[in-house]
Amino acid sequence: MSYNHMIGNRSFSFPDLKTLLAKASPARSGDYLAGVAAGDDSERAAAQLALADVPLKHFLNDALIPYEEDEVTRLIIDEHDAAAFEPIASLTVGEFRNFLLGPLADASALEKLAPGITPEMAAAVSKIMRVQDLILVARKCRVVTRFRDTIGLPGRLSTRLQPNHPTDDPTGVAASILDGLLYGSGDAVIGINPATDSVPAVCALLDMLDGIIHKYEIPTQSCVLTHVTTSIEAINRGRPVDLVFQSIAGTQAANDSFGVNLAILREGREAALALKRGTVGDNVMYFETGQGSALSANAHHGIDQQTCEARAYAVARKFKPLLVNTVVGFIGPEYLYNGKQIIRAGLEDHFCGKLLGLPMGCDICYTNHAEADQDDMDMLLTLLPAAGCTFIMGIPGSDDVMLNYQTTSFHDALYARETLGLRMAPEFEDWLLRMGVFDRRIIDGAERLRPREDLSPAFGAALARIA
Amino acid sequence: MKLVDTNPWAKLRRFTQARIALGRAGVSIPTKASLDFQFAHARARDAVHLPMDRDGIVARLEAAGYPAIELKSAAHDRTTYLQRPDLGRRLDEASRGKLANLAEKGAHGFDIAFIIADGLSAFAVNQHAIGMLEAVRPSLVEMNWRMAPVCVVEQGRVAIGDEIGALLGAEMVVILIGERPGLSAPDSLGLYLTYAPRVGLTDVARNCISNVRPEGQSFPIAARRLLFLLTEARRRKLSGVDLKDEADVAALQADVPQTRKNFLIGDRDPD
Numbered sequence: 001m002s003y004n005h006m007i008g009n010r011s012f013s014f015p016d017l018k019t020l021l022a023k024a025s026p027a028r029s030g031d032y033l034a035g036v037a038a039g040d041d042s043e044r045a046a047a048q049l050a051l052a053d054v055p056l057k058h059f060l061n062d063a064l065i066p067y068e069e070d071e072v073t074r075l076i077i078d079e080h081d082a083a084a085f086e087p088i089a090s091l092t093v094g095e096f097r098n099f100l101l102g103p104l105a106d107a108s109a110l111e112k113l114a115p116g117i118t119p120e121m122a123a124a125v126s127k128i129m130r131v132q133d134l135i136l137v138a139r140k141c142r143v144v145t146r147f148r149d150t151i152g153l154p155g156r157l158s159t160r161l162q163p164n165h166p167t168d169d170p171t172g173v174a175a176s177i178l179d180g181l182l183y184g185s186g187d188a189v190i191g192i193n194p195a196t197d198s199v200p201a202v203c204a205l206l207d208m209l210d211g212i213i214h215k216y217e218i219p220t221q222s223c224v225l226t227h228v229t230t231s232i233e234a235i236n237r238g239r240p241v242d243l244v245f246q247s248i249a250g251t252q253a254a255n256d257s258f259g260v261n262l263a264i265l266r267e268g269r270e271a272a273l274a275l276k277r278g279t280v281g282d283n284v285m286y287f288e289t290g291q292g293s294a295l296s297a298n299a300h301h302g303i304d305q306q307t308c309e310a311r312a313y314a315v316a317r318k319f320k321p322l323l324v325n326t327v328v329g330f331i332g333p334e335y336l337y338n339g340k341q342i343i344r345a346g347l348e349d350h351f352c353g354k355l356l357g358l359p360m361g362c363d364i365c366y367t368n369h370a371e372a373d374q375d376d377m378d379m380l381l382t383l384l385p386a387a388g389c390t391f392i393m394g395i396p397g398s399d400d401v402m403l404n405y406q407t408t409s410f411h412d413a414l415y416a417r418e419t420l421g422l423r424m425a426p427e428f429e430d431w432l433l434r435m436g437v438f439d440r441r442i443i444d445g446a447e448r449l450r451p452r453e454d455l456s457p458a459f460g461a462a463l464a465r466i467a
Numbered sequence: 468m469k470l471v472d473t474n475p476w477a478k479l480r481r482f483t484q485a486r487i488a489l490g491r492a493g494v495s496i497p498t499k500a501s502l503d504f505q506f507a508h509a510r511a512r513d514a515v516h517l518p519m520d521r522d523g524i525v526a527r528l529e530a531a532g533y534p535a536i537e538l539k540s541a542a543h544d545r546t547t548y549l550q551r552p553d554l555g556r557r558l559d560e561a562s563r564g565k566l567a568n569l570a571e572k573g574a575h576g577f578d579i580a581f582i583i584a585d586g587l588s589a590f591a592v593n594q595h596a597i598g599m600l601e602a603v604r605p606s607l608v609e610m611n612w613r614m615a616p617v618c619v620v621e622q623g624r625v626a627i628g629d630e631i632g633a634l635l636g637a638e639m640v641v642i643l644i645g646e647r648p649g650l651s652a653p654d655s656l657g658l659y660l661t662y663a664p665r666v667g668l669t670d671v672a673r674n675c676i677s678n679v680r681p682e683g684q685s686f687p688i689a690a691r692r693l694l695f696l697l698t699e700a701r702r703r704k705l706s707g708v709d710l711k712d713e714a715d716v717a718a719l720q721a722d723v724p725q726t727r728k729n730f731l732i733g734d735r736d737p738d
Contacts, residue, residue, distance in 0.1 A: 029550060165483055166652065166683040172483035174729035178476060179487035195678055196692070211732045227708065257669040259708035296552070297669050332647070334552050368511040368648050369549055369587055374504070397486025397496065397504060402678065404649025406508070409486075414494035451491070455475045463476055465730040 001062070005050035012046040018064045020054070021120070022304035023047035024127045026344055030292045030305040030335035037304075048128050052094030056085075059120045064311075065301045070252045071262055076118050076314045085116030093124045100125065100137045100355075107142045114357030119250070119310035122352040126306070131344065134351040135387040141354035143390065145322045146281020147242065149219040149427035151188055151390060152359050157422040158391035159413045160325070160361070161186030164402035168195045170208055176396055177212060178459060182437055183410035183451060185394035187428035188323055188361065189243060189286060191223040193403055202226045203239045210240035216435070216458060219427035221278075221322070223286050228260055228268040235271045242277050243286040243322060244268040250289075250311025253299030262318065269319050280427070283322035283359075289313070290327040291345050292335030305335060306345070310352040317358055323391060324358045326350065328380075329366040330405055339376025342366060346380050350389055361391035365407040374398070374406075381408055385416045392416070414451075423449065435459075471497045484651045484682065507650035514653040516545055519589035524619055527597050534616035536569070538562040538631070540584075542622040555624035557666075558631065562620075566634040569616075579607065579697070580615035580637035584623030588645030591654040595680060596643045599656060602690035610698075625659050625673070632664030639700060640664040641693065646677060654680050658689065660696055662706035672707040674700070 003014040014020040022036035024047035031037035038044035060080065065073045087109075088096060099105055105113075126134065144152040151158050163176035173192060180186050190209055194202055202224050209222035221242035224231070228246040235241050246265060247258050255261055265285075272284035294300040294308040303311075309326070316324045326349035329342040336342045346362050353360030364380045366372035377398075384392065398409040416422060423429060429449065432438040436456040438449045455463070474488040489500040496504075521537060528535040539562050542554035558566070569575075583596045600617070607614060615635045620627055625642055632640030639662050646655040656679040661672055674696050679689045700706045 033551065033553070163485075165485070166678045169482070170729040172485070174731045175476075175479035175482045175487055176485045178479065178731060179474075179485075182474070182476070195684070196676065208729065208732070215732055229708070257671050259671045332549075334550050337550070368508065368650075369515045373508065395485070397489050397500065399486050399504065399507070399650045401484045401649060401651045404647050404652055404655060406650065409496065411489070411491060411494060411496045414491075418494050450494070451472075453472055459476075462731050462733075463478070465733065466478060 003050045003054065005046045007046055007049070010042070012043060012050065014047060014050060017058065017062045018303050018307070020047055020051055021124060021127065021307050024051040025304045025306055026127065028305065028335070028341045028345065029333060029337040030295055033334055034295050034300060034302070034305070036302060051124055052092060052128050054093050054124070056088055056091050056093065056096055056121050059118050059124070064120060064303050064307070065251060072250060072252055072255070072311055072315060075262065075318060076311070079318070080118060081115035083116070084113055087113065088116065093121070093128065096121070096125050097128055097133065101133060105137070105140060107140055110141050110355070111357070114355065117355055119314045119352065119356060120307060122355045123307040123310035126348045126351055129351070131347055131383070134347040135383060138351040138354045139386070139388040141388065143354060143357055143359045145283040145359045147221045147278040147283055147322050148280060149187055149425040150280060151322060151425055153426065155422060156425060157385050157389065157413065157417055158188035158361070158425050159185045159394040160188045160323070160391055161190045162192065162393050162395045162400065162407070163190065164193050164395070164400055166195055166402050168201055168205060170204070173205070173208065174212070178462070179396050180394055180410055181218070182456070182459065183394070183414065184424060184432055184438055184449070185410045185413060186218070186220050187425040188391035189221050189223050191225055191245070191286065193225045195402060197226050197230055199230055199233050202230055203234050203237060206234055206239045206241060217431070219431050225288070228264055232268055232271050235275065240277070241272055241275060243284055244272045245286045245288070247288045247293070248312050248315045249293045249297070249299070250308040250315070251294050251299050251301060254294035254297045254308070255315070257297035257299055262315070265315070265319055283320055285319045285321035286323045286325070287316045287321050288325045288327050289316070289349070290331050291349065292331040295335065296331065306348055309349055313353050313356045313358055317356055321359065323361055324353055325361045325363055326353070327363040327365065329370060329372060330363065332367050333370040336370070338371035339373070339379070342370070342372055343376060343380045343383065347383060347387060350384060350387055354388070359390045362389055363393050363407050365393070365405050367405045377406070377408065381412055381416055382419065385420050385422055418448070421446070504650065511648045511650055511653050514588055514590045514648040517589050519585035519621055520593045521619055521621060524583060524593065524596065528617055528619070531597065531601065533600070536565065536616050536618045538565065538618050538620045540620060540622040540624070540627055545622070548622040552624055555622055556626035558627065563634065566631065570634060570636065574616065575636040577615035577635055577637040578612040578639065580618070580632050580635050580640045582618045582620060582628045582631055582640065582642040584620040584627060584642055584644045586623065586644035586657070587647040588653060588655065590648065591645035591656045591680065592643065594654050595656045598686050599643055599658070599679060599689065602686035603693055606694050626668065628659065629661055629664040629668050630666050632661065633666060637664065638662070639697060639706070652678070652680060652683065655683060656680060658693055660693065660700060660706055662700040662704065674706050674710055
């Protein structure tokens with residue numbers, strides 16, 4: 001069906017739901033690249049007005065990619081929970097926004113609602129929300145996951161320690177891990193991007209991370225961010241895999257381009273579950289996503305990039321992940337051109353993920369060919385924790401020397417916690433205090449955790465091994 | 468007055484280029500480290516916009532005995548290139564005609580084609596592309612592989628290699644391309660291999676070796692890894708995800724870290 005809107009004497013017509021969604025999307029370079037963006041600001045505003053009048057029920061009957069063609073569509077339709085949807089079944093997109101902002105949508109209501117919300121509904125409502133709406137609603141969502149510690153509790157902000165090294169040199173990797181741990185980073189995961197996807201190199205890194213976590217009894221989990229089939233192979237070889245990683249996207253064709261499908265992801269999850277390595281829970285998956293990935297594989301089916309991204313979350317939630325990370329500025333300026341577009345996209349992704357019930361974190365990042373800088377990242381770094389973001393990245397000095405982009409530093413996480421009064425995962429915090437890495441101090445009447453100036457004895461012994 | 472807390476693990480800096488042990492002012496990055504970072508960012512931004520030294524590369528190729536072909540993508544300037552990856556993945560009309568002409572004259576049907584493209588860091592290509600080629604050539608000559616003329620492409624992206632490979636009738640294509648410049652590594656070269664190249668392939672059909680530069684993967688290591696992939700790709704008639712980089716042959720044992728040994732764990736490998 002087509003959607004029409006009349007403003008003054010100008011009438012706007014949108015032939016189908018995906019066109020309406022695309023034209024209602026706040027401006028970004030990837031949608032222009034795909035040729036699906038609104039032609040001008042008036043058309044965008046009209047599309048948003050028209051979208052606000054669309055009943056949520058329409059999204060259940062009007063699949064953006066036909067059911068027969070796409071397993072992500074089938075997943076969304078087949079697993080939709082009609083009972084959970086019931087409280088909002090009579091609402092339009094515009095009314096849904098009002099509902100989400102209001103007092104009826106408290107943490108427990110939102111949690112019950114999540115299985116009744118489809119990615120397209122989440123994407124649609126996000127398109128008519130301002131930045132403050134995206135923050136206010138996401139902040140109300142509670143998503144708690146567990147493996148060796150507890151991620152996502154209220155008032156907490158966790159970090160992935162990302163100790164990347166251009167050649168996976170064990171000492172170089174260990175140096176970044178130590179730096180991160182001593183700055184209180186790593187409660188979400190110690191997750192390394194290997195320099196190459198080779199099975200032996202991945203196995204060596206898995207052994208190394210496992211050795212470190214065991215020796216120091218760190219309440220966290222490790223992950224080597226390699227293709228799911230490589231993790232399965234490592235498990236087959238008896239290696240210590242905590243979390244299985246995979247990049248995922250919102251269409252079957254885009255996932256094909258990553259060399260994955262739902263069956264392979266299920267196989268990966270089952271292999272990791274069978275190892276029973278979690279101590280406080282069994283969320284064993286770590287997913288990464290990012291707006292533009294479907295388009296970059298020419299697998300977007302004419303759908304705007306933010307809606308494609310939200311559909312990836314349907315894939316993620318099927319597999320009960322510990323962590324989902326939108327790598328928002330990594331893909332480059334052809335999809336998100338500048339700081340403004342990156343900031344908005346990061347908040348949209350976080351909001352949609354949380355609304356759908358995911359433990360959403362964000363790689364607050366940019367590349368050197370994007371029109372963005374540290375000031376832009378500081379804005380997103382301040383906004384996301386205000387929105388209750390589950391975790392961010394932590395790397396030495398914001399400079400990833402392997403992937404060649406800039407993300408948040410160990411210091412940045414301390415800044416966000418300091419400014420917004422946030423803490424790390426409780427088990428990890430206890431460990432930092434027990435190890436003498438951090439201590440409690442009263443600063444201006446408030447208790448704060450701060451790095452200690454003297455070196456923790458256990459890590460002092462490690463450093464003494466180096467001449 | 469002590470303004471900055473220094474970190475007692477600064478001696479670890481010699482093991483990584485990562486910005487470790489920066490110390491802190493309160494919980495923040497101290498002034499000097501903060502401004503050093505801003506300078507590095509400015510330099511990387513400049514590297515993105517540096518043009519490829521096409522004439523110099525072609526001259527050096529010819530001096531080293533490689534026939535060379537100069538080509539252009541459909542993205543004719545840097546601004547277009549950055550916003551239109553689709554154009555950077557395809558040749559322009561003139562370049563396509565050039566290759567078609569050469570094919571008519573018999574330049575068609577090769578075992579392997581090498582392509583040099585600026586990508587996001589012409590700096591990397593200017594510095595390292597020919598050194599990398601030289602590191603793999605002896606083995607290819609020894610195996611008697613028929614090598615296509617080396618194509619030098621301006622404003623090219625990875626997938627343009629597939630179009631070129633198809634026009635040359637090459638069984639395999641390897642593109643040497645400048646990777647997005649990092650703060651500490653503005654000169655990283657990436658190598659992408661495709662078996663049976665043709666327009667429309669995605670990353671799933673390619674194998675990648677990244678971070679090729681003196682401080683990253685050296686030419687000899689990258690060359691051995693590439694040769695392993697090339698011979699396996701040819702034997703199994705495929706590339707990409709199905710062709711795992713099982714480059715753990717004896718020759719590589721010394722180069723790929725095979726151990727978890729490091730100072731955090733100690734000298735002895737338990738178990």
